Amino acid sequence: MEMRPLLVAICLLFVTPITGSFWTVGSQVVMDPMVVCKKTRRLRGKLADICRKEPSLLKEISKGVQVGTRECQHQFRNRRWNCTTVKRSLRKILLRDTRETGYVNAITAAGVTYAVTRACTMGDLVECSCDKRTSSGYKLNKKKNKNIEKMTEGEWEWGGCGDNINFGFKKSRDFMDAPFKKRSDIRTLVKLHNNDAGRLAVRNFMRTECKCHGLSGSCTVRTCWRKMPSFREIGNHLKESFDGAAKVIPSNDGHNFITEGTTIKPPSRFDLIYSEESQDFCISNYETGSLGTQGRxxxxxxxxxxxxxxxxxxxxxxxxxxxxxxxxxxxxxxxxxxxxxxxxxxxxxxxxx
The missing domain is CATH 3.30.2460.20 (Wnt (Wingless and Int-1), C-terminal domain)
Structure with a gap:
Protein backbone atom coordinates (compact mmCIF):
# COMPACT_ATOMS: atom_id res chain seq x y z
CA MET A 1 0.00 0.00 0.00
CA GLU A 2 3.01 2.29 0.00
CA MET A 3 3.29 5.07 -2.54
CA ARG A 4 5.63 4.44 -5.45
CA PRO A 5 8.09 7.20 -6.41
CA LEU A 6 5.87 8.63 -9.13
CA LEU A 7 4.84 12.10 -10.18
CA VAL A 8 2.61 12.85 -7.33
CA ALA A 9 -0.85 13.43 -6.04
CA ILE A 10 -2.03 16.95 -6.36
CA CYS A 11 -5.41 15.23 -6.36
CA LEU A 12 -5.14 15.94 -2.63
CA LEU A 13 -5.84 19.56 -3.47
CA PHE A 14 -8.66 19.47 -5.97
CA VAL A 15 -10.89 16.45 -5.36
CA THR A 16 -14.06 18.53 -5.36
CA PRO A 17 -13.65 21.73 -7.42
CA ILE A 18 -11.77 20.31 -10.40
CA THR A 19 -12.75 17.01 -11.94
CA GLY A 20 -11.38 14.96 -14.80
CA SER A 21 -7.75 15.64 -13.91
CA PHE A 22 -6.93 12.19 -12.55
CA TRP A 23 -4.91 9.49 -14.25
CA THR A 24 -3.62 6.21 -12.89
CA VAL A 25 -0.51 4.08 -13.05
CA GLY A 26 -1.24 0.60 -11.77
CA SER A 27 -3.47 1.07 -8.76
CA GLN A 28 -2.05 4.44 -7.74
CA VAL A 29 -3.77 7.80 -8.11
CA VAL A 30 -1.47 10.46 -9.48
CA MET A 31 -1.91 13.84 -11.10
CA ASP A 32 0.27 15.87 -13.38
CA PRO A 33 0.06 19.50 -12.18
CA MET A 34 0.02 20.58 -15.80
CA VAL A 35 -3.36 18.85 -16.17
CA VAL A 36 -4.75 21.16 -13.52
CA CYS A 37 -3.36 24.16 -15.32
CA LYS A 38 -4.87 23.14 -18.65
CA LYS A 39 -8.17 24.03 -17.03
CA THR A 40 -7.17 27.65 -16.45
CA ARG A 41 -10.17 28.85 -18.41
CA ARG A 42 -12.16 27.72 -15.37
CA LEU A 43 -9.68 29.14 -12.87
CA ARG A 44 -9.35 32.71 -11.74
CA GLY A 45 -7.01 34.93 -9.77
CA LYS A 46 -3.76 33.79 -8.17
CA LEU A 47 -4.11 30.12 -9.07
CA ALA A 48 -4.53 30.96 -12.74
CA ASP A 49 -1.55 33.32 -12.56
CA ILE A 50 0.68 30.54 -11.18
CA CYS A 51 -0.45 28.17 -13.92
CA ARG A 52 0.15 30.66 -16.72
CA LYS A 53 3.26 32.48 -15.54
CA GLU A 54 5.21 30.24 -13.16
CA PRO A 55 5.79 26.74 -14.61
CA SER A 56 8.93 26.22 -12.53
CA LEU A 57 6.91 26.90 -9.39
CA LEU A 58 4.49 24.15 -10.37
CA LYS A 59 7.33 21.64 -10.35
CA GLU A 60 8.23 22.63 -6.80
CA ILE A 61 4.58 22.39 -5.77
CA SER A 62 4.50 18.85 -7.15
CA LYS A 63 7.62 18.01 -5.14
CA GLY A 64 5.99 19.46 -2.05
CA VAL A 65 2.91 17.28 -2.39
CA GLN A 66 5.19 14.27 -2.74
CA VAL A 67 7.11 15.24 0.40
CA GLY A 68 3.85 15.62 2.31
CA THR A 69 2.45 12.31 1.09
CA ARG A 70 5.58 10.39 2.04
CA GLU A 71 5.59 11.96 5.50
CA CYS A 72 1.92 11.08 5.96
CA GLN A 73 2.70 7.46 5.11
CA HIS A 74 5.60 7.45 7.56
CA GLN A 75 3.53 8.88 10.41
CA PHE A 76 0.65 6.42 9.88
CA ARG A 77 2.65 3.38 8.78
CA ASN A 78 1.66 1.41 11.89
CA ARG A 79 -1.98 2.48 12.05
CA ARG A 80 -5.11 0.90 10.64
CA TRP A 81 -5.29 3.71 8.10
CA ASN A 82 -1.78 4.06 6.74
CA CYS A 83 -2.25 7.03 4.39
CA THR A 84 -2.41 4.79 1.35
CA THR A 85 -2.68 6.44 -2.06
CA VAL A 86 -4.59 3.55 -3.63
CA LYS A 87 -7.11 5.19 -5.95
CA ARG A 88 -10.49 4.16 -4.60
CA SER A 89 -9.41 4.63 -0.99
CA LEU A 90 -7.85 8.06 -1.42
CA ARG A 91 -10.80 9.59 -3.22
CA LYS A 92 -13.32 8.34 -0.70
CA ILE A 93 -11.25 9.51 2.26
CA LEU A 94 -10.70 12.99 0.84
CA LEU A 95 -14.38 13.47 0.08
CA ARG A 96 -15.12 13.23 3.80
CA ASP A 97 -14.06 15.56 6.59
CA THR A 98 -12.42 13.35 9.20
CA ARG A 99 -9.24 13.64 11.25
CA GLU A 100 -7.40 11.72 8.52
CA THR A 101 -8.51 14.18 5.85
CA GLY A 102 -7.42 17.04 8.08
CA TYR A 103 -3.94 15.60 8.47
CA VAL A 104 -3.58 14.98 4.73
CA ASN A 105 -4.57 18.58 3.96
CA ALA A 106 -2.24 19.99 6.63
CA ILE A 107 0.81 17.91 5.74
CA THR A 108 0.28 18.63 2.03
CA ALA A 109 0.11 22.39 2.63
CA ALA A 110 3.23 22.08 4.80
CA GLY A 111 5.00 20.07 2.08
CA VAL A 112 4.27 22.67 -0.58
CA THR A 113 5.43 25.47 1.73
CA TYR A 114 8.59 23.53 2.54
CA ALA A 115 9.49 22.64 -1.05
CA VAL A 116 8.91 26.15 -2.43
CA THR A 117 10.86 27.74 0.43
CA ARG A 118 13.77 25.37 -0.07
CA ALA A 119 13.76 26.04 -3.82
CA CYS A 120 14.10 29.77 -3.08
CA THR A 121 17.07 29.16 -0.81
CA MET A 122 18.76 26.89 -3.36
CA GLY A 123 18.26 29.41 -6.18
CA ASP A 124 16.00 27.09 -8.20
CA LEU A 125 13.29 29.71 -8.72
CA VAL A 126 13.74 33.02 -10.49
CA GLU A 127 10.71 34.41 -8.66
CA CYS A 128 12.44 34.44 -5.29
CA SER A 129 15.73 34.18 -3.44
CA CYS A 130 16.87 33.33 0.06
CA ASP A 131 15.81 35.60 2.91
CA LYS A 132 18.13 38.58 3.37
CA ARG A 133 16.13 40.38 6.04
CA THR A 134 17.98 42.39 8.64
CA SER A 135 17.79 41.88 12.37
CA SER A 136 15.09 44.55 12.59
CA GLY A 137 12.87 42.48 10.32
CA TYR A 138 13.47 39.45 12.51
CA LYS A 139 12.70 41.32 15.73
CA LEU A 140 9.40 42.51 14.27
CA ASN A 141 8.32 38.91 13.67
CA LYS A 142 9.67 37.77 17.00
CA LYS A 143 6.82 39.53 18.82
CA LYS A 144 4.30 37.42 16.91
CA ASN A 145 6.09 34.10 17.23
CA LYS A 146 6.46 32.61 20.70
CA ASN A 147 8.33 29.59 19.32
CA ILE A 148 11.37 31.55 18.16
CA GLU A 149 14.17 30.55 20.49
CA LYS A 150 16.13 33.10 22.49
CA MET A 151 19.44 34.20 21.07
CA THR A 152 22.45 33.09 23.07
CA GLU A 153 24.60 35.72 24.69
CA GLY A 154 27.46 37.36 22.83
CA GLU A 155 27.87 39.54 19.76
CA TRP A 156 26.07 38.48 16.61
CA GLU A 157 24.74 39.92 13.38
CA TRP A 158 22.39 38.81 10.65
CA GLY A 159 24.11 37.61 7.52
CA GLY A 160 24.17 34.96 4.86
CA CYS A 161 20.81 33.86 3.52
CA GLY A 162 17.98 32.38 5.53
CA ASP A 163 15.04 30.34 4.29
CA ASN A 164 12.46 32.56 2.58
CA ILE A 165 9.47 31.17 4.46
CA ASN A 166 7.23 34.12 3.62
CA PHE A 167 7.41 33.38 -0.10
CA GLY A 168 6.80 29.66 0.39
CA PHE A 169 3.91 30.36 2.77
CA LYS A 170 2.26 32.75 0.31
CA LYS A 171 2.58 30.52 -2.75
CA SER A 172 1.26 27.50 -0.87
CA ARG A 173 -1.77 29.55 0.17
CA ASP A 174 -2.27 30.99 -3.32
CA PHE A 175 -2.21 27.58 -4.99
CA MET A 176 -4.07 25.48 -2.43
CA ASP A 177 -6.64 27.90 -1.00
CA ALA A 178 -7.62 30.02 -4.00
CA PRO A 179 -10.32 27.65 -5.39
CA PHE A 180 -12.14 27.65 -2.04
CA LYS A 181 -11.97 31.28 -0.93
CA LYS A 182 -15.52 32.23 -1.94
CA ARG A 183 -17.16 29.23 -0.27
CA SER A 184 -18.27 29.17 3.37
CA ASP A 185 -19.66 25.66 3.95
CA ILE A 186 -18.27 23.78 6.94
CA ARG A 187 -16.12 21.45 4.84
CA THR A 188 -14.40 24.37 3.13
CA LEU A 189 -13.87 26.22 6.42
CA VAL A 190 -12.29 23.12 7.95
CA LYS A 191 -10.09 22.51 4.91
CA LEU A 192 -8.79 26.08 4.84
CA HIS A 193 -8.12 25.99 8.59
CA ASN A 194 -6.12 22.75 8.33
CA ASN A 195 -4.22 24.01 5.29
CA ASP A 196 -3.17 27.04 7.31
CA ALA A 197 -2.24 24.92 10.33
CA GLY A 198 0.09 22.91 8.10
CA ARG A 199 1.83 26.03 6.81
CA LEU A 200 2.15 27.46 10.31
CA ALA A 201 3.78 24.22 11.44
CA VAL A 202 6.65 25.12 9.09
CA ARG A 203 6.87 28.84 9.80
CA ASN A 204 6.48 28.76 13.56
CA PHE A 205 9.14 26.13 14.14
CA MET A 206 11.91 27.81 12.21
CA ARG A 207 15.13 28.12 14.17
CA THR A 208 18.14 30.37 14.27
CA GLU A 209 21.45 28.97 13.04
CA CYS A 210 24.77 30.72 13.48
CA LYS A 211 28.31 30.48 12.13
CA CYS A 212 31.19 31.42 14.40
CA HIS A 213 33.91 33.92 13.45
CA GLY A 214 37.04 34.89 15.32
CA LEU A 215 40.60 33.81 15.95
CA SER A 216 40.95 30.02 16.22
CA GLY A 217 37.18 29.61 16.14
CA SER A 218 36.72 31.63 19.32
CA CYS A 219 33.22 32.64 18.23
CA THR A 220 33.63 36.26 19.33
CA VAL A 221 31.23 37.20 16.53
CA ARG A 222 28.52 35.09 14.97
CA THR A 223 26.59 35.42 11.73
CA CYS A 224 23.03 34.13 12.10
CA TRP A 225 20.11 33.31 9.83
CA ARG A 226 16.70 31.60 10.01
CA LYS A 227 16.28 28.01 8.85
CA MET A 228 13.35 25.60 8.55
CA PRO A 229 13.23 22.51 10.78
CA SER A 230 13.48 19.06 9.23
CA PHE A 231 10.25 17.93 7.62
CA ARG A 232 10.14 14.99 10.03
CA GLU A 233 9.79 17.49 12.90
CA ILE A 234 6.90 19.11 11.07
CA GLY A 235 5.26 15.73 10.49
CA ASN A 236 5.67 14.83 14.16
CA HIS A 237 4.11 18.10 15.28
CA LEU A 238 1.12 17.71 12.97
CA LYS A 239 0.71 14.11 14.13
CA GLU A 240 0.39 15.41 17.70
CA SER A 241 -2.22 17.87 16.44
CA PHE A 242 -4.03 14.98 14.73
CA ASP A 243 -4.23 13.08 18.02
CA GLY A 244 -5.65 16.15 19.75
CA ALA A 245 -7.87 17.40 16.91
CA ALA A 246 -11.18 19.04 17.85
CA LYS A 247 -14.54 18.29 16.28
CA VAL A 248 -16.37 21.40 15.04
CA ILE A 249 -19.84 22.30 13.78
CA PRO A 250 -21.12 25.30 11.76
CA SER A 251 -21.78 28.46 13.73
CA ASN A 252 -25.13 30.23 13.58
CA ASP A 253 -23.91 32.81 11.08
CA GLY A 254 -22.97 30.08 8.60
CA HIS A 255 -19.57 31.64 7.95
CA ASN A 256 -17.54 30.13 10.77
CA PHE A 257 -17.33 27.11 13.05
CA ILE A 258 -17.45 26.33 16.76
CA THR A 259 -16.43 23.28 18.77
CA GLU A 260 -19.12 20.64 19.10
CA GLY A 261 -18.89 20.47 22.90
CA THR A 262 -19.35 23.62 24.97
CA THR A 263 -16.65 22.52 27.42
CA ILE A 264 -14.03 21.98 24.72
CA LYS A 265 -11.41 24.68 24.29
CA PRO A 266 -11.78 26.48 20.95
CA PRO A 267 -9.02 25.39 18.54
CA SER A 268 -6.23 27.82 17.75
CA ARG A 269 -4.85 28.48 14.28
CA PHE A 270 -2.22 25.81 14.91
CA ASP A 271 -4.66 22.99 15.81
CA LEU A 272 -6.24 20.48 13.44
CA ILE A 273 -10.02 20.19 13.28
CA TYR A 274 -12.63 17.91 11.69
CA SER A 275 -16.43 17.73 11.37
CA GLU A 276 -17.04 13.99 10.74
CA GLU A 277 -16.17 11.01 12.90
CA SER A 278 -13.61 8.58 11.48
CA GLN A 279 -14.42 4.98 10.69
CA ASP A 280 -12.43 2.23 12.39
CA PHE A 281 -10.74 1.10 9.13
CA CYS A 282 -10.91 -2.53 10.29
CA ILE A 283 -12.88 -3.99 7.40
CA SER A 284 -12.64 -3.23 3.70
CA ASN A 285 -15.49 -0.92 2.69
CA TYR A 286 -15.71 0.50 -0.82
CA GLU A 287 -18.22 3.19 0.13
CA THR A 288 -15.99 4.76 2.80
CA GLY A 289 -12.61 4.06 1.22
CA SER A 290 -11.44 1.71 3.96
CA LEU A 291 -9.09 -1.04 2.74
CA GLY A 292 -9.24 -2.93 6.04
CA THR A 293 -6.24 -4.41 7.80
CA GLN A 294 -6.37 -8.00 6.56
CA GLY A 295 -2.89 -9.08 5.48
CA ARG A 296 -1.14 -6.18 7.26
Whole structure:
Protein backbone atom coordinates (compact mmCIF):
# COMPACT_ATOMS: atom_id res chain seq x y z
CA MET A 1 0.00 0.00 0.00
CA GLU A 2 3.01 2.29 0.00
CA MET A 3 3.29 5.07 -2.54
CA ARG A 4 5.63 4.44 -5.45
CA PRO A 5 8.09 7.20 -6.41
CA LEU A 6 5.87 8.63 -9.13
CA LEU A 7 4.84 12.10 -10.18
CA VAL A 8 2.61 12.85 -7.33
CA ALA A 9 -0.85 13.43 -6.04
CA ILE A 10 -2.03 16.95 -6.36
CA CYS A 11 -5.41 15.23 -6.36
CA LEU A 12 -5.14 15.94 -2.63
CA LEU A 13 -5.84 19.56 -3.47
CA PHE A 14 -8.66 19.47 -5.97
CA VAL A 15 -10.89 16.45 -5.36
CA THR A 16 -14.06 18.53 -5.36
CA PRO A 17 -13.65 21.73 -7.42
CA ILE A 18 -11.77 20.31 -10.40
CA THR A 19 -12.75 17.01 -11.94
CA GLY A 20 -11.38 14.96 -14.80
CA SER A 21 -7.75 15.64 -13.91
CA PHE A 22 -6.93 12.19 -12.55
CA TRP A 23 -4.91 9.49 -14.25
CA THR A 24 -3.62 6.21 -12.89
CA VAL A 25 -0.51 4.08 -13.05
CA GLY A 26 -1.24 0.60 -11.77
CA SER A 27 -3.47 1.07 -8.76
CA GLN A 28 -2.05 4.44 -7.74
CA VAL A 29 -3.77 7.80 -8.11
CA VAL A 30 -1.47 10.46 -9.48
CA MET A 31 -1.91 13.84 -11.10
CA ASP A 32 0.27 15.87 -13.38
CA PRO A 33 0.06 19.50 -12.18
CA MET A 34 0.02 20.58 -15.80
CA VAL A 35 -3.36 18.85 -16.17
CA VAL A 36 -4.75 21.16 -13.52
CA CYS A 37 -3.36 24.16 -15.32
CA LYS A 38 -4.87 23.14 -18.65
CA LYS A 39 -8.17 24.03 -17.03
CA THR A 40 -7.17 27.65 -16.45
CA ARG A 41 -10.17 28.85 -18.41
CA ARG A 42 -12.16 27.72 -15.37
CA LEU A 43 -9.68 29.14 -12.87
CA ARG A 44 -9.35 32.71 -11.74
CA GLY A 45 -7.01 34.93 -9.77
CA LYS A 46 -3.76 33.79 -8.17
CA LEU A 47 -4.11 30.12 -9.07
CA ALA A 48 -4.53 30.96 -12.74
CA ASP A 49 -1.55 33.32 -12.56
CA ILE A 50 0.68 30.54 -11.18
CA CYS A 51 -0.45 28.17 -13.92
CA ARG A 52 0.15 30.66 -16.72
CA LYS A 53 3.26 32.48 -15.54
CA GLU A 54 5.21 30.24 -13.16
CA PRO A 55 5.79 26.74 -14.61
CA SER A 56 8.93 26.22 -12.53
CA LEU A 57 6.91 26.90 -9.39
CA LEU A 58 4.49 24.15 -10.37
CA LYS A 59 7.33 21.64 -10.35
CA GLU A 60 8.23 22.63 -6.80
CA ILE A 61 4.58 22.39 -5.77
CA SER A 62 4.50 18.85 -7.15
CA LYS A 63 7.62 18.01 -5.14
CA GLY A 64 5.99 19.46 -2.05
CA VAL A 65 2.91 17.28 -2.39
CA GLN A 66 5.19 14.27 -2.74
CA VAL A 67 7.11 15.24 0.40
CA GLY A 68 3.85 15.62 2.31
CA THR A 69 2.45 12.31 1.09
CA ARG A 70 5.58 10.39 2.04
CA GLU A 71 5.59 11.96 5.50
CA CYS A 72 1.92 11.08 5.96
CA GLN A 73 2.70 7.46 5.11
CA HIS A 74 5.60 7.45 7.56
CA GLN A 75 3.53 8.88 10.41
CA PHE A 76 0.65 6.42 9.88
CA ARG A 77 2.65 3.38 8.78
CA ASN A 78 1.66 1.41 11.89
CA ARG A 79 -1.98 2.48 12.05
CA ARG A 80 -5.11 0.90 10.64
CA TRP A 81 -5.29 3.71 8.10
CA ASN A 82 -1.78 4.06 6.74
CA CYS A 83 -2.25 7.03 4.39
CA THR A 84 -2.41 4.79 1.35
CA THR A 85 -2.68 6.44 -2.06
CA VAL A 86 -4.59 3.55 -3.63
CA LYS A 87 -7.11 5.19 -5.95
CA ARG A 88 -10.49 4.16 -4.60
CA SER A 89 -9.41 4.63 -0.99
CA LEU A 90 -7.85 8.06 -1.42
CA ARG A 91 -10.80 9.59 -3.22
CA LYS A 92 -13.32 8.34 -0.70
CA ILE A 93 -11.25 9.51 2.26
CA LEU A 94 -10.70 12.99 0.84
CA LEU A 95 -14.38 13.47 0.08
CA ARG A 96 -15.12 13.23 3.80
CA ASP A 97 -14.06 15.56 6.59
CA THR A 98 -12.42 13.35 9.20
CA ARG A 99 -9.24 13.64 11.25
CA GLU A 100 -7.40 11.72 8.52
CA THR A 101 -8.51 14.18 5.85
CA GLY A 102 -7.42 17.04 8.08
CA TYR A 103 -3.94 15.60 8.47
CA VAL A 104 -3.58 14.98 4.73
CA ASN A 105 -4.57 18.58 3.96
CA ALA A 106 -2.24 19.99 6.63
CA ILE A 107 0.81 17.91 5.74
CA THR A 108 0.28 18.63 2.03
CA ALA A 109 0.11 22.39 2.63
CA ALA A 110 3.23 22.08 4.80
CA GLY A 111 5.00 20.07 2.08
CA VAL A 112 4.27 22.67 -0.58
CA THR A 113 5.43 25.47 1.73
CA TYR A 114 8.59 23.53 2.54
CA ALA A 115 9.49 22.64 -1.05
CA VAL A 116 8.91 26.15 -2.43
CA THR A 117 10.86 27.74 0.43
CA ARG A 118 13.77 25.37 -0.07
CA ALA A 119 13.76 26.04 -3.82
CA CYS A 120 14.10 29.77 -3.08
CA THR A 121 17.07 29.16 -0.81
CA MET A 122 18.76 26.89 -3.36
CA GLY A 123 18.26 29.41 -6.18
CA ASP A 124 16.00 27.09 -8.20
CA LEU A 125 13.29 29.71 -8.72
CA VAL A 126 13.74 33.02 -10.49
CA GLU A 127 10.71 34.41 -8.66
CA CYS A 128 12.44 34.44 -5.29
CA SER A 129 15.73 34.18 -3.44
CA CYS A 130 16.87 33.33 0.06
CA ASP A 131 15.81 35.60 2.91
CA LYS A 132 18.13 38.58 3.37
CA ARG A 133 16.13 40.38 6.04
CA THR A 134 17.98 42.39 8.64
CA SER A 135 17.79 41.88 12.37
CA SER A 136 15.09 44.55 12.59
CA GLY A 137 12.87 42.48 10.32
CA TYR A 138 13.47 39.45 12.51
CA LYS A 139 12.70 41.32 15.73
CA LEU A 140 9.40 42.51 14.27
CA ASN A 141 8.32 38.91 13.67
CA LYS A 142 9.67 37.77 17.00
CA LYS A 143 6.82 39.53 18.82
CA LYS A 144 4.30 37.42 16.91
CA ASN A 145 6.09 34.10 17.23
CA LYS A 146 6.46 32.61 20.70
CA ASN A 147 8.33 29.59 19.32
CA ILE A 148 11.37 31.55 18.16
CA GLU A 149 14.17 30.55 20.49
CA LYS A 150 16.13 33.10 22.49
CA MET A 151 19.44 34.20 21.07
CA THR A 152 22.45 33.09 23.07
CA GLU A 153 24.60 35.72 24.69
CA GLY A 154 27.46 37.36 22.83
CA GLU A 155 27.87 39.54 19.76
CA TRP A 156 26.07 38.48 16.61
CA GLU A 157 24.74 39.92 13.38
CA TRP A 158 22.39 38.81 10.65
CA GLY A 159 24.11 37.61 7.52
CA GLY A 160 24.17 34.96 4.86
CA CYS A 161 20.81 33.86 3.52
CA GLY A 162 17.98 32.38 5.53
CA ASP A 163 15.04 30.34 4.29
CA ASN A 164 12.46 32.56 2.58
CA ILE A 165 9.47 31.17 4.46
CA ASN A 166 7.23 34.12 3.62
CA PHE A 167 7.41 33.38 -0.10
CA GLY A 168 6.80 29.66 0.39
CA PHE A 169 3.91 30.36 2.77
CA LYS A 170 2.26 32.75 0.31
CA LYS A 171 2.58 30.52 -2.75
CA SER A 172 1.26 27.50 -0.87
CA ARG A 173 -1.77 29.55 0.17
CA ASP A 174 -2.27 30.99 -3.32
CA PHE A 175 -2.21 27.58 -4.99
CA MET A 176 -4.07 25.48 -2.43
CA ASP A 177 -6.64 27.90 -1.00
CA ALA A 178 -7.62 30.02 -4.00
CA PRO A 179 -10.32 27.65 -5.39
CA PHE A 180 -12.14 27.65 -2.04
CA LYS A 181 -11.97 31.28 -0.93
CA LYS A 182 -15.52 32.23 -1.94
CA ARG A 183 -17.16 29.23 -0.27
CA SER A 184 -18.27 29.17 3.37
CA ASP A 185 -19.66 25.66 3.95
CA ILE A 186 -18.27 23.78 6.94
CA ARG A 187 -16.12 21.45 4.84
CA THR A 188 -14.40 24.37 3.13
CA LEU A 189 -13.87 26.22 6.42
CA VAL A 190 -12.29 23.12 7.95
CA LYS A 191 -10.09 22.51 4.91
CA LEU A 192 -8.79 26.08 4.84
CA HIS A 193 -8.12 25.99 8.59
CA ASN A 194 -6.12 22.75 8.33
CA ASN A 195 -4.22 24.01 5.29
CA ASP A 196 -3.17 27.04 7.31
CA ALA A 197 -2.24 24.92 10.33
CA GLY A 198 0.09 22.91 8.10
CA ARG A 199 1.83 26.03 6.81
CA LEU A 200 2.15 27.46 10.31
CA ALA A 201 3.78 24.22 11.44
CA VAL A 202 6.65 25.12 9.09
CA ARG A 203 6.87 28.84 9.80
CA ASN A 204 6.48 28.76 13.56
CA PHE A 205 9.14 26.13 14.14
CA MET A 206 11.91 27.81 12.21
CA ARG A 207 15.13 28.12 14.17
CA THR A 208 18.14 30.37 14.27
CA GLU A 209 21.45 28.97 13.04
CA CYS A 210 24.77 30.72 13.48
CA LYS A 211 28.31 30.48 12.13
CA CYS A 212 31.19 31.42 14.40
CA HIS A 213 33.91 33.92 13.45
CA GLY A 214 37.04 34.89 15.32
CA LEU A 215 40.60 33.81 15.95
CA SER A 216 40.95 30.02 16.22
CA GLY A 217 37.18 29.61 16.14
CA SER A 218 36.72 31.63 19.32
CA CYS A 219 33.22 32.64 18.23
CA THR A 220 33.63 36.26 19.33
CA VAL A 221 31.23 37.20 16.53
CA ARG A 222 28.52 35.09 14.97
CA THR A 223 26.59 35.42 11.73
CA CYS A 224 23.03 34.13 12.10
CA TRP A 225 20.11 33.31 9.83
CA ARG A 226 16.70 31.60 10.01
CA LYS A 227 16.28 28.01 8.85
CA MET A 228 13.35 25.60 8.55
CA PRO A 229 13.23 22.51 10.78
CA SER A 230 13.48 19.06 9.23
CA PHE A 231 10.25 17.93 7.62
CA ARG A 232 10.14 14.99 10.03
CA GLU A 233 9.79 17.49 12.90
CA ILE A 234 6.90 19.11 11.07
CA GLY A 235 5.26 15.73 10.49
CA ASN A 236 5.67 14.83 14.16
CA HIS A 237 4.11 18.10 15.28
CA LEU A 238 1.12 17.71 12.97
CA LYS A 239 0.71 14.11 14.13
CA GLU A 240 0.39 15.41 17.70
CA SER A 241 -2.22 17.87 16.44
CA PHE A 242 -4.03 14.98 14.73
CA ASP A 243 -4.23 13.08 18.02
CA GLY A 244 -5.65 16.15 19.75
CA ALA A 245 -7.87 17.40 16.91
CA ALA A 246 -11.18 19.04 17.85
CA LYS A 247 -14.54 18.29 16.28
CA VAL A 248 -16.37 21.40 15.04
CA ILE A 249 -19.84 22.30 13.78
CA PRO A 250 -21.12 25.30 11.76
CA SER A 251 -21.78 28.46 13.73
CA ASN A 252 -25.13 30.23 13.58
CA ASP A 253 -23.91 32.81 11.08
CA GLY A 254 -22.97 30.08 8.60
CA HIS A 255 -19.57 31.64 7.95
CA ASN A 256 -17.54 30.13 10.77
CA PHE A 257 -17.33 27.11 13.05
CA ILE A 258 -17.45 26.33 16.76
CA THR A 259 -16.43 23.28 18.77
CA GLU A 260 -19.12 20.64 19.10
CA GLY A 261 -18.89 20.47 22.90
CA THR A 262 -19.35 23.62 24.97
CA THR A 263 -16.65 22.52 27.42
CA ILE A 264 -14.03 21.98 24.72
CA LYS A 265 -11.41 24.68 24.29
CA PRO A 266 -11.78 26.48 20.95
CA PRO A 267 -9.02 25.39 18.54
CA SER A 268 -6.23 27.82 17.75
CA ARG A 269 -4.85 28.48 14.28
CA PHE A 270 -2.22 25.81 14.91
CA ASP A 271 -4.66 22.99 15.81
CA LEU A 272 -6.24 20.48 13.44
CA ILE A 273 -10.02 20.19 13.28
CA TYR A 274 -12.63 17.91 11.69
CA SER A 275 -16.43 17.73 11.37
CA GLU A 276 -17.04 13.99 10.74
CA GLU A 277 -16.17 11.01 12.90
CA SER A 278 -13.61 8.58 11.48
CA GLN A 279 -14.42 4.98 10.69
CA ASP A 280 -12.43 2.23 12.39
CA PHE A 281 -10.74 1.10 9.13
CA CYS A 282 -10.91 -2.53 10.29
CA ILE A 283 -12.88 -3.99 7.40
CA SER A 284 -12.64 -3.23 3.70
CA ASN A 285 -15.49 -0.92 2.69
CA TYR A 286 -15.71 0.50 -0.82
CA GLU A 287 -18.22 3.19 0.13
CA THR A 288 -15.99 4.76 2.80
CA GLY A 289 -12.61 4.06 1.22
CA SER A 290 -11.44 1.71 3.96
CA LEU A 291 -9.09 -1.04 2.74
CA GLY A 292 -9.24 -2.93 6.04
CA THR A 293 -6.24 -4.41 7.80
CA GLN A 294 -6.37 -8.00 6.56
CA GLY A 295 -2.89 -9.08 5.48
CA ARG A 296 -1.14 -6.18 7.26
CA UNK A 297 1.99 -7.02 9.26
CA UNK A 298 1.71 -6.49 13.01
CA UNK A 299 3.87 -6.72 16.13
CA UNK A 300 2.70 -9.50 18.45
CA UNK A 301 4.67 -8.16 21.43
CA UNK A 302 3.45 -4.54 21.26
CA UNK A 303 0.48 -3.04 23.09
CA UNK A 304 0.55 0.02 20.83
CA UNK A 305 -1.27 0.84 17.60
CA UNK A 306 1.08 -1.47 15.65
CA UNK A 307 0.33 -4.39 17.97
CA UNK A 308 -1.58 -7.35 16.56
CA UNK A 309 -4.49 -6.89 18.97
CA UNK A 310 -5.26 -3.34 17.88
CA UNK A 311 -4.15 -3.45 14.26
CA UNK A 312 -6.01 -6.68 13.56
CA UNK A 313 -9.14 -5.40 15.34
CA UNK A 314 -9.36 -8.52 17.53
CA UNK A 315 -9.64 -10.91 14.56
CA UNK A 316 -6.36 -12.63 15.38
CA UNK A 317 -3.27 -13.07 13.27
CA UNK A 318 -1.23 -15.70 11.45
CA UNK A 319 2.44 -16.34 12.15
CA UNK A 320 5.10 -17.71 9.84
CA UNK A 321 8.87 -17.98 10.02
CA UNK A 322 10.96 -17.04 7.01
CA UNK A 323 14.68 -17.13 6.34
CA UNK A 324 16.48 -14.08 5.01
CA UNK A 325 20.00 -13.64 3.72
CA UNK A 326 21.91 -11.04 5.71
CA UNK A 327 25.51 -9.85 5.81
CA UNK A 328 27.43 -11.28 8.76
CA UNK A 329 30.97 -11.73 10.11
CA UNK A 330 32.04 -8.52 8.39
CA UNK A 331 35.72 -7.58 8.50
CA UNK A 332 37.63 -4.48 7.57
CA UNK A 333 40.71 -4.97 5.37
CA UNK A 334 43.40 -2.31 5.18
CA UNK A 335 42.87 -0.31 3.12
CA UNK A 336 39.91 0.19 2.42
CA UNK A 337 37.58 -2.74 1.99
CA UNK A 338 34.89 -4.46 4.04
CA UNK A 339 34.18 -8.13 3.38
CA UNK A 340 31.17 -10.00 4.72
CA UNK A 341 29.79 -13.49 4.62
CA UNK A 342 26.18 -14.28 3.80
CA UNK A 343 24.16 -15.87 6.58
CA UNK A 344 20.58 -17.10 6.84
CA UNK A 345 18.59 -15.42 9.57
CA UNK A 346 15.18 -16.53 10.80
CA UNK A 347 12.48 -13.87 10.97
CA UNK A 348 8.97 -14.10 12.40
CA UNK A 349 6.20 -12.47 10.37
CA UNK A 350 2.74 -11.83 11.85
CA UNK A 351 -0.12 -10.84 9.54
CA UNK A 352 -3.69 -9.89 10.40
CA UNK A 353 -6.43 -12.33 9.50
Missing amino acids: QCNSTSQGVEGCELLCCGRGYDTKIIKEKVNCQCRFKWCCEVTCKSCLEKKTINTCR
